[in-house]
Amino acid sequence: MGRLAITLLLSVTALAIGPLAGAASSFAVVVHRSNPTSSIRFSDLRAFFSGETKHWPDGMKVVLVERDLESDVFRFLMQHVLNSTAVEYQRRLANIEFRGETPVMVRILNSDAAACKFVFNVPGAIALVSAGSLELPECGAVQVVRIEGKLPGDDKYRLR
Amino acid sequence: MNRFFKPAFITVLALAGIYGSALGARALKQAATRSRDLYRIDTVGSQIESGLEYETQESRRAFLYALAVSDPNEQLPYIDQARAASKRVQKGVEELFLLQAVEIDAEVNQFKRSWEAYSRVRDQIVATVLEGDTHAALDLEIQRGQPAFEVALGNLHALKAGLERHASRASFQVDAILKRSAAGLAAFAICTLLIMALLAKANRERRQALGSLAAEREMEKQRASILEMVSTHAPLSRILRTIVDLAPKRVASTGAAIWAAAGEDLHFQVAASLPQEFLDELQQHPLPIASEDSARLAELELDRKASAGRFGLRAAQSKALHDAGGRLIGMLQVFALGQDREVEQALSDQMAQLASVAIENTLLYERLAFQAQHDTLTGLPNRLLFQDRVQQALQFARRHHKKAAIVWIDLDRYKQINDTLGHRVGDELLSEVARRLKSSLRESDTVARVGGDEFTVLAHDIIIPADAETVAVKIKAALSGPMLLGGHAVTVTASVGVSIFPEHGEDPIVLLRNADLAMYNAKREGGNRHRLFQPALGDSMQRRLQLEEQLGTALARQEFSLEYQPLLNRNGHLDALEALLRWNNPVLGRVSPADFIPISEEMGLIISIGEWVTETACRQGAGWLRAGYEVPRIAVNVSAVQLIEKGFGSMVERVLKQNRFPAAKLELEITETALMNNLDRASEQIEALRNLGVRFSIDDFGTGYSSLNHLRTVPVDCVKIDRSFIKDLVGPGSGGTTLVRGIIGLAHNLELQVVAEGVETQEQLTLLESMGCDINQGFFLHRPMPCDAVEKLLKPAAQAPENLHDEVVLTGPV
Numbered sequence: 009m010g011r012l013a014i015t016l017l018l019s020v021t022a023l024a025i026g027p028l029a030g031a032a033s034s035f036a037v038v039v040h041r042s043n044p045t046s047s048i049r050f051s052d053l054r055a056f057f058s059g060e061t062k063h064w065p066d067g068m069k070v071v072l073v074e075r076d077l078e079s080d081v082f083r084f085l086m087q088h089v090l091n092s093t094a095v096e097y098q099r100r101l102a103n104i105e106f107r108g109e110t111p112v113m114v115r116i117l118n119s120d121a122a123a124c125k126f127v128f129n130v131p132g133a134i135a136l137v138s139a140g141s142l143e144l145p146e147c148g149a150v151q152v153v154r155i156e157g158k159l160p161g162d163d164k165y166r167l168r
Numbered sequence: 169m170n171r172f173f174k175p176a177f178i179t180v181l182a183l184a185g186i187y188g189s190a191l192g193a194r195a196l197k198q199a200a201t202r203s204r205d206l207y208r209i210d211t212v213g214s215q216i217e218s219g220l221e222y223e224t225q226e227s228r229r230a231f232l233y234a235l236a237v238s239d240p241n242e243q244l245p246y247i248d249q250a251r252a253a254s255k256r257v258q259k260g261v262e263e264l265f266l267l268q269a270v271e272i273d274a275e276v277n278q279f280k281r282s283w284e285a286y287s288r289v290r291d292q293i294v295a296t297v298l299e300g301d302t303h304a305a306l307d308l309e310i311q312r313g314q315p316a317f318e319v320a321l322g323n324l325h326a327l328k329a330g331l332e333r334h335a336s337r338a339s340f341q342v343d344a345i346l347k348r349s350a351a352g353l354a355a356f357a358i359c360t361l362l363i364m365a366l367l368a369k370a371n372r373e374r375r376q377a378l379g380s381l382a383a384e385r386e387m388e389k390q391r392a393s394i395l396e397m398v399s400t401h402a403p404l405s406r407i408l409r410t411i412v413d414l415a416p417k418r419v420a421s422t423g424a425a426i427w428a429a430a431g432e433d434l435h436f437q438v439a440a441s442l443p444q445e446f447l448d449e450l451q452q453h454p455l456p457i458a459s460e461d462s463a464r465l466a467e468l469e470l471d472r473k474a475s476a477g478r479f480g481l482r483a484a485q486s487k488a489l490h491d492a493g494g495r496l497i498g499m500l501q502v503f504a505l506g507q508d509r510e511v512e513q514a515l516s517d518q519m520a521q522l523a524s525v526a527i528e529n530t531l532l533y534e535r536l537a538f539q540a541q542h543d544t545l546t547g548l549p550n551r552l553l554f555q556d557r558v559q560q561a562l563q564f565a566r567r568h569h570k571k572a573a574i575v576w577i578d579l580d581r582y583k584q585i586n587d588t589l590g591h592r593v594g595d596e597l598l599s600e601v602a603r604r605l606k607s608s609l610r611e612s613d614t615v616a617r618v619g620g621d622e623f624t625v626l627a628h629d630i631i632i633p634a635d636a637e638t639v640a641v642k643i644k645a646a647l648s649g650p651m652l653l654g655g656h657a658v659t660v661t662a663s664v665g666v667s668i669f670p671e672h673g674e675d676p677i678v679l680l681r682n683a684d685l686a687m688y689n690a691k692r693e694g695g696n697r698h699r700l701f702q703p704a705l706g707d708s709m710q711r712r713l714q715l716e717e718q719l720g721t722a723l724a725r726q727e728f729s730l731e732y733q734p735l736l737n738r739n740g741h742l743d744a745l746e747a748l749l750r751w752n753n754p755v756l757g758r759v760s761p762a763d764f765i766p767i768s769e770e771m772g773l774i775i776s777i778g779e780w781v782t783e784t785a786c787r788q789g790a791g792w793l794r795a796g797y798e799v800p801r802i803a804v805n806v807s808a809v810q811l812i813e814k815g816f817g818s819m820v821e822r823v824l825k826q827n828r829f830p831a832a833k834l835e836l837e838i839t840e841t842a843l844m845n846n847l848d849r850a851s852e853q854i855e856a857l858r859n860l861g862v863r864f865s866i867d868d869f870g871t872g873y874s875s876l877n878h879l880r881t882v883p884v885d886c887v888k889i890d891r892s893f894i895k896d897l898v899g900p901g902s903g904g905t906t907l908v909r910g911i912i913g914l915a916h917n918l919e920l921q922v923v924a925e926g927v928e929t930q931e932q933l934t935l936l937e938s939m940g941c942d943i944n945q946g947f948f949l950h951r952p953m954p955c956d957a958v959e960k961l962l963k964p965a966a967q968a969p970e971n972l973h974d975e976v977v978l979t980g981p982v
Contacts, residue, residue: 071299113299115240125244130295 034139034168035084036160038124038150040131043068047154050089050166056134058090059101059112064132071113073123073135081120081136088167089136121146136167199345199374209269210335211381216267217328218388220260224283224324225395225525227253228317229532231290233492235309236536238544240298247294249492254287264327271337275330279323286316321399328392335381342374383418390414391522398526401533404428407526408437411519416441418515421505422484425450426519428498428527435527442503446479465499476503484509485516489524497527543617545595546602554616558626558676561614562669565628573636574676575625576665576683577605577643580695582621589656596653597660608646609639624680633668633700640664640698661696663687672701685709715767718753723776727753730784731952734961735803735923735945742961743943744801744835747785748952749777769809778810779819786829788955793829797962801863803835808842812849817856824860831861835886839867843882854883865923870911879918887915891926894946897935909939916940 037053039045045064048056055061062070075081077094086092092100104111115133117123120141127133127150134153139160141147158165230249237243261283264276289312297305390410397407408426415424416439423442428435436454438447453468473483481503489498500523502516541553549557558574565572579601586594598621605615605623614626627639643664650657665687673679686701688709693699722728729752732745751759768774785802792799810816824831836857843850843866854864865886866879870893879887889911896904908924915922924936927946936944950961 069299113301115298115300117244118241122241122244125248126240126298129244129247129291130298132295132299 034160034165035081035136036139036142036167037134037136037153037155038127038142038147039134039153040127041149041151042131043151045153046151047157050156053155054089057085057136058092058097059104059114062112068132069113071115071130071133073126073133074114074116075123075136076116076118081138084167085136120144124150139167195345195348199342205338209267209272210331210338211384213264213267213269213272213331213334214328214384214388216260216263217324217331218391220257220264220279221324221328221392221395222521223253223256223260224321225399227251227257229525229529230492231294232532234294235297235302235305236532236539238302240300243298246492247298250290250294254283254290257283269334271334272327272330275323275327279320279327282316282320282323286313286320289313289316325392332385335385339378346371346374387414387418387518390417391518394522394526398529401529404526404530405435405437408435408523411522411526412437412439414519414522415439415502415515419504419506419508419511422502422512422515423481423504424500424502424516424519426498426500426523427454428489428523429496442481443479446475446481446503449475469501472501481505484512487516487520489520489527491524491528491531497531498523546599546617548602548606548623549614549616551616551618554614554618554624554626555676555680557614557616558679561626561628562674562676562679565669570628571630571632571635571671572669573625573627573630573639574667574669574679574683575627575636575640575643576667576680576687577623577625578663578687578691579621579647580661580663580691582660585658585660589654589658593654593656593658597651597658600651600653601647601660604646605643608642613639624683630668633671636666636668637698637700640666644696644698663690663695664698665690665701666698667701672703685713688713712767714756715759715764716771718755719764719768719771719773722751722753723773723780727751728777728780729954730781730788731954732802732958733945733952734950734958735800735943736949737943738937738941742800744803745958746803746837746945746952747781747805749781749805765807769807772809774807774809775813778807779823781805782820782834783823783827786823786827786834789833790827790829792959792962793965795959796964797959798965799833799962801833801835803837803865805837805867806842808839808845811838811842811853812846817853820857820862821860824862831857832863835863835865837865837867837888840869840871847882851882858883858885865921868925879915879920884920886921886923887911888923888925888945889941891946894924894926894932894936895928897932899931900935900938905935905939908936908941912939912941 037048043064044066052061056070057072059072064070075085082094086094086097090097101111101114115126117126117135120137121144123135123137124141124144124147127135128146137147142152142160152159155166160167227250230246230253234243234246234250237246258280261276261280264272289308293305293308293313296308394407394410397410408428412424412426415422423439425438425442426436436451438450440447442450450472453471469483469486472486476483482505483501484504485500485502487500488496489500491497500516500520502512502519504512541550542548543550558572561572564570579597582594582597585597598617601623602615602617605625609615609625609627612628616624616626618624625639625643627636630636630639644662647660647662650659652658665683665685667673667679667682667686669679672682682701686699689702690697690699729750731748731750733748734742735744735746737743749761749765751761751764753759765774768777782804785804789799789802806816820834820836823829824834838850838854858864863886864884865888866882866884867888868890869887871890889908893904893908893911896902897908898904912922921942922940923943923945924932924941925945927933927936927944928948930948932946933944933948
């Protein structure tokens with residue numbers, strides 16, 4: 009009887025904590041409210057953050073919001089989106105410039121709130137932020153982009 | 169009659185009195201309404217308008233700060249402030265509308281529209297500056313932001329004028345109505361007492377309203393004129409003087425003093441209303457604002473209170489002035505004789521606010537002016553300021569028949585240090601170099617940073633060229649000691665070039681270019697040396713510099729193209745096509761690969777150029793395959809630098825895959841020297857690519873190490889005998905023939921194919937065939953040709969082209 013109670017208690021706790029844990033480790037892609045691109049494929053996301061895509065479909069310049077190397081967002085970007093290391097990534101960006109092509113603009117910001125604020129101010133900006141940060145007032149005025157048609161919290165959302 | 173007329177007269181009088189009082193009451197009512205109106209629109213309107221004026225300046229100020237800093241993390245809070253103030257401006261405009269003052273609606277509307285227009289431009293500039301394009305943002309600010317702001321400010325001033333106009337008109341109307349009612353009351357004495365009492369009351373209220381209105385209006389006028397002085401960048405001391413003079417103007421028995429730290433100067437202003445002795449004492453003991461020593465500041469403040477007491481004054485208010493970042497930028501003290509603390513408080517608040525804005529604005533403009541002429545990392549003058557200084561120095565030298573020297577310093581291996589130890593160490597290095605350069609030279613010499621790792625020095629008072637050399641030697645000595653940067657001991661050397669006025673040029677641009685050329689000469693000779701400009705070297709180096717400059721962007725401008733030279737086998741059939749790189753530049757014309765390939769190797773551009781060649785050749789080959797031609801091998805030249813580049817193998821593999829070009833149809837030509845430079849690494853790359861099916865040949869065989877022994881160990885498929893040997897084939901018994909026969913024999917023994925390069929005569933071809941050479945290439949057979957000419961040589965494939973698409977692209981060794 010005692011064992012059954014403990015098992016039940018553990019199951020209930022797991023059910024309660026599960027979604028929170030899931031939310032904490034998932035990420036969202038945000039763009040300016042006026043940006044007509046509301047849904048992209050995972051491969052497009054890679055192309056944006058690897059610096060290959062330099063313009064939005066409407067011709068606007070892409071401005072990449074990057075976070076400091078130590079942040080969870082940057083680590084997630086390297087490990088799960090670009091499958092790269094920070095050094096390789098920076099070299100790749102530098103290589104684009106070295107080849108004489110116009111490099112994609114990269115701005116480094118030190119928090120999710122600052123990233124959202126930046127995106128709010130710059131029409132061509134794109135940023136990856138922690139999905140939990142979407143609750144912040146600063147992130148209320150930006151557009152969350154669907155990845156493969158899904159939003160954070162949806163089933164089979166890829167950025168987690 | 170008396171009995172009849174008196175009541176009638178009284179009745180008439182009473183009626184007249186009633187009529188008069190009715191008239192008087194009506195007129196009074198009108199006056200009261202108009203006065204209320206006057207109070208409401210003019211006082212409240214003026215208050216809102218002055219708030220608007222402050223908030224527009226506040227929004228503008230925060231926005232300019234955002235422009236002045238470069239880190240987006242710092243820019244964002246300023247942008248927030250600018251937006252918040254802008255919102256308050258919009259709120260103020262709505263409040264003005266709520267007053268329902270139709271007389272000023274047009275002005276309010278006009279200001280509203282111009283402020284919205286400015287806000288839109290501002291948001292556009294904000295986006296540009298956040299994107300990091302400060303130059304574009306500044307251009308936009310100068311072309312559109314500043315003019316739009318000025319239009320809005322102009323409209324605000326028009327609104328203010330409208331309010332003032334309205335006030336004076338309304339006041340005039342009130343006067344007229346009151347006069348009318350007074351006349352009525354004088355004529356109809358029956359209502360005099362009542363009406364006079366009412367009139368006296370109304371009059372008192374009106375006077376009071378008008379009195380405080382006048383004081384407020386005067387204060388507002390002063391405020392506006394101070395803000396205007398700030399926006400037109402009047403000298404700080406003049407603005408502060410106007411601010412301290414506000415105190416005695418508002419309250420006769422007060423005086424004020426302001427201390428402000430702007431740049432390296434301490435500004436001190438004091439109201440003339442204070443006693444002269446006290447004024448002298450303040451002057452002799454200024455507050456140490458710049459030191460930010462708060463304890464000392466507090467102590468001095470106490471002293472000041474005590475000394476104010478000696479002069480019968482009270483140190484009424486003392487306010488520290490801070491900038492948006494919380495830094496202490498000044499101090500305001502108000503001294504008073506009277507006890508009107510409420511007014512003193514309001515007065516000192518207003519003065520402190522105005523003084524903060526003025527000082528902060530001055531600091532901002534000083535900073536912007538400094539930034540425009542200096543390098544932010546090292547604080548040294550930038551190229552612009554340096555050229556200006558050179559210009560002045562040359563004028564001086566010309567007048568006094570003196571010489572001047574321009575020294576151009578370029579750090580050797582800076583890029584390497586930056587790449588291996590990181591940008592932070594690279595930046596520290598530049599700062600340290602700047603420091604050492606400054607401390608090693610005379611105070612009168614100018615040191616500037618003109619590019620990434622490039623510095624220049626302007627040395628005056630040069631008498632003979634040897635003096636300039638002394639400067640160069642001093643510079644090298646200053647840089648020679650190791651530097652401790654981020655935990656690394658780093659040693660740098662520099663290449664130094666010197667040009668002297670007037671021998672090497674008469675204007676700054678020429679002298680700078682010649683010093684740069686001399687530096688370039690020093691660098692070419694191996695760096696860590698100094699060279700004086702030599703006019704004779706100018707032209708050749710000019711050409712080389714031009715080549716470098718054009719080469720840097722040639723790929724992006726699509727100036728490269730490929731030609732193909734056919735290689736024929738013994739039966740005269742097409743065996744392979746060698747892809748040859750051609751560069752046609754609009755400035756330099758057609759440039760020989762012998763000229764630009766070595767430079768592109770030095771510049772590291774060969775990696776991307778080589779990739780372009782491989783990519784283009786494979787794409788062309790694949791195109792021919794799809795078009796249904798039988799395509800021979802395509803040979804691509806690979807440089808030594810490419811061969812040891814880590815990603816070379818994967819690049820080739822990717823290109824083959826992307827273009828669906830069979831690996832067995834690609835041949836890579838490498839020179840002996842390239843191979844021997846890094847034999848192990850090269851062999852590894854070759855081995856890996858051969859496993860995919862790619863063929864390798866040794867180009868220009870016989871001109872490099874010619875180590876026949878290496879031919880056994882290096883994994884190649886073919887050797888190409890250099891044209892210089894083929895040129896010597898002049899007859900069956902000549903020495904050249906023996907040598908070529910030997911090479912062919914040896915190669916065949918090692919099961920390698922042999923290609924003869926540079927076949928130019930029938931005799932050479934016959935001899936080569938008799939010696940068993942497998943493949944021939946040269947002008948006698950075919951010149952290099954563009955791809956449409958190649959197509960005419962290709963035969964249709966036996967196999968259907970569709971099947972080729974499904975062919976396994978990467979095949980094993982052949």
